[in-house]
Amino acid sequence: MRHLILASLMGATALPALAEEVNIYSHRQPELLKPLTDAFTEKTGITVNTAFVEKGMVERLQAEGDRSPADLIMTVDVARLGEVKDAGVTQPVTDEALDVVPATLRDADGQWFGLTTRARIVYASKDRVADGELTSYEDLADPKWKGRICTRPFTHDYNVALTAAFLAHHGPDETREWLEGVKANLAKKPEGNDRAQVKSIWAGECDISLGNTYYMGKMLEDEEQKEWADSVRILFPVFENGGTHVNVSGVAMTKAAPNKEAAQKLIDFLVSDEAQKIYAETNYEFPVSDHVERSEIVQSWGEFTADSTPLTEISDLRPQALTLIEEVNFDG
Structure with missing residues (x-):
């Protein structure tokens, strides 16, 4: 029996280890x-x-x-x-x-x-938006953009984070005023995703939209969406006294x-x-x-300076940002 147990143990040690x-x-x-x-x-x-x-x-x-x-x-x-x-x-x-x-x-x-x-940037019509016409997130509330902005719902995480970053720079009163100004400039009710907004620019429904940078690369990969992507260029807006979100x-x-x-x-x-x-x-x-280094296609979109606000601070401000978005009924 002792020899059997010993042989069994020796056999066990010879078994391959479980895969990680x-x-x-x-x-x-x-x-x-x-x-x-x-x-x-x-x-x-x-x-x-x-x-x-x-x-x-x-x-x-x-x-x-x-x-x-x-x-x-x-x-x-x-x-x-x-x-x-x-x-x-x-x-x-x-x-x-x-x-x-x-x-x-x-x-x-x-x-x-x-x-x-990824940067939260502005997609701008190559035909209808001049160079230098928009340089900051604050500019989005300027009445000159009335009827010219498209966006996905502002209650989406990406826009809540942007609003929280705005809040970090400007405080609640100015953030509420900014949200009201951007809402007043919308060409249509917020809907869809970031790529859908670029399609709306291509279709002539608006001139600028908010979006994440990587969607440009994804659209250029798609035979149908490449035409949308080719109709816009990427702008890197900044916060006043800050960088790009x-x-x-x-x-x-x-x-x-x-x-x-x-x-x-x-x-x-x-x-x-x-x-x-x-x-x-x-x-x-x-x-x-x-x-x-960034990929060649990403480098082609241009250089920018990232905002230095810690993301932990932006995360902490999200509930307050969402409250302001809902109070102005941005998506309504």
């Missing part, structure tokens, strides 16, 4: 992450499983609790990153590799980190994280030069790392 894996809950479609996860798996042998969770991310993680299979949350917009932190479903991460992420693009407590940035795609480690060590390896990879270059080339986003 990382499980991601993502607000982004898995195909957007696939070039990155494939490169990580090829480099490390660690399998990455991605579940697209469009809605109810926080509620799902809270319901799963310590039994959650999710190791990482990957999402867009500081609002959603702040939401998962405030819900208590994340844990702090400290690692030297993350030093490449600027302080303004990470949570002060290490609960989330920006991986890429930027937001992030980011990552956070869940509180449960059953594969914590492998998840940490993936986070470190995502801020590496290799992954940052993949982000730049495939998703038309700006790398957070200063070591990596």
Whole structure:
């Protein structure tokens, strides 16, 4: 019997170790992450499983609790990153590799980190908007734009974050006045997404719209939408005494994280030069790392100075910004 037990133990030690894996809950479609996860798996042998969770991310993680299979949350917009932190479903991460992420693009407590940035810019008609006609976010409320602006709903996360940034610069009274001014300049009721607004410019329904930079790259990839993209140019407005508003795609480690060590390896990879270059080339986003250049097409859109307001401050101001948007009935 003793020999049988010994042989059994020796056989057990000879068995291959269980394959490592990382499980991601993502607000982004898995195909957007696939070039990155494939490169990580090829480099490390660690399998990455991605579940697209469009809605109810926080509620799902809270319901799963310590039994959650999710190791990482990957999402867009500081609002959603702040939401998962405030819900208590994340844990702090400290690692030297993350030093490449600027302080303004990470949570002060290490609960989330920006991986890429995108600017909230203005798409302007090449035919109907002159050079230098719009230079600031404040200009959007100027009556000269009456009947000329299109936008997706301002209650959407991207516009709430922009409003929160405006609030950080100007305070509630001026922000309310600005919202009323922009609303008065709308060509039609807010609807659709950022690309739909560019289509409206192409169709002659308005002259300018708000949008994220990377949508230009996505439209140029699409045979139908390329015509829309070719009808506009990108303007980088700034806040008075500030820069251009930027937001992030980011990552956070869940509180449960059953594969914590492998998840940490993936986070470190995502801020590496290799992954940052993949982000730049495939998703038309700006790398957070200063070591990596923007893609050629992104560079063609021009240079800008990012606003220095920390995203944590913008996240904290979101509830107040949303209240102001609803009080002026912007989308009504």
